[in-house]
Amino acid sequence: MRGLSRSSLAAVEERFNTVAASADLGRLADDLSAIVDLLDREHGLRRNLSDPARPAAQKAQVIRTLLEGKVSEAALETAVAAVEAKWSRASDLTDALERLSVIASAAQAESESRLDDVEDELFRFSRIIAANPDLRRALADPAAPAEGKERLLTELIGGKVAAASQRLITQLAVRPRGRSLETGLEEYSWLVAEQRQRLVAVVRSAVALTDVQRQRLGAWLRTSYGRDVHVNVEVDPRVQGGFSVRIGDEVIDSTIAGRIEEVRRRLAG
Incomplete structure (x- = not known):
């Protein structure tokens, strides 16, 4: 991110850090990921909520009406801070929320003393994908239902990796956001490493x-x-x-x- 979006990201992260301190980090991560999915699917909504010409209070009211009672308070406050900010591009809004979702997962792992495990597990899974073309195709197939991918990953890694690792890998398989699985895993690995x-x-x-x-x-x-x-x-x-x-x-x-x-x-x- 550059210019306007970079300063907005810093402000939203500051608000996120405040609400995350007392939040259920796993749920916060899931809720933020779901909000990203919603805004990626509803292009008109994302454009309106990221439009710098629209009053911040108006955008905040829209997101509160949509999400109140459906996500955690911490996720709602983070989303409100994000739509109140000004972004250079509409996609920067959702990129910022995805980043915070990953950070919430990393913070959960750190609270469980498993941050090193998550870094290692994301890397190892990227190598598994590279060595297994059939698995890669199954997880990357845009026509495959999300439930099927989630079930496959539960069979492969459920109970064998940290909860944060399974969440992040599943998130990338179900919501790749235009990236290859390998690229997404590398990006997430860097975000997890940034926690330290x-x-x-x-x-x-x-x-x-x-x-x-x-x-x-x-x-x-x-x-x-x-x-x-x-x-x-x-x-x-x-x-x-x-x-x-x-x-x-x-x-x-x-x-x-x-x-x-x-x-x-x-x-x-």
């Missing part, structure tokens, strides 16, 4: 790293970037020795395959 102001590093290695190696790599990255870094490891035999680290758009490549490719590029140049 941490970066996320994806490490590709030919073999699994030991706990000691992960800790040493994490300490080196923390020193290099000046922030805590959550390390996700992807085992890939094509690496051919060494490892590569991707943090956002930056890649640190010490693999043999990477060196060979660099030599090829230089020869070709």
Whole structure:
């Protein structure tokens, strides 16, 4: 988000933090996700509620009339703050509410001391999806009913992952909002990591790293970037020795395959 929307997001997050402090975080996450779904389906409503020319009080009254008694008080107050704010684009309104839904799930996990589990589980599920095309198609099929996807995910991960992880994965499968499942999982992973102001590093290695190696790599990255870094490891035999680290758009490549490719590029140049 840029300009007007960025400052509005900060104001809405401040209101969200106030109401979330005493809220049922799981329900808050579910309610905000449902509100996003409503506004994504009702394009005219979203345009009207995000129109900066409309009086804030009028938009607040509309959303209260629609949602009062149907969602938690915390979700209602967050939605009111969102529609009262001014947004550069209509989609920024729903993007902000989706972001807060994810943050509510992350806050729930943190309150249960399971934030690390959620980060790991989102990453592992993204690898499962990448390795299982049939599962990916089943979850990404826009014609498949939401109930079927929810049932499939309950069978696969129900009781095996944190409640927040199951909620976020299901949310992405049922309401992808134009993204691939892999892209959505990566975006959510970054939002979860932000709860601790941490970066996320994806490490590709030919073999699994030991706990000691992960800790040493994490300490080196923390020193290099000046922030805590959550390390996700992807085992890939094509690496051919060494490892590569991707943090956002930056890649640190010490693999043999990477060196060979660099030599090829230089020869070709």
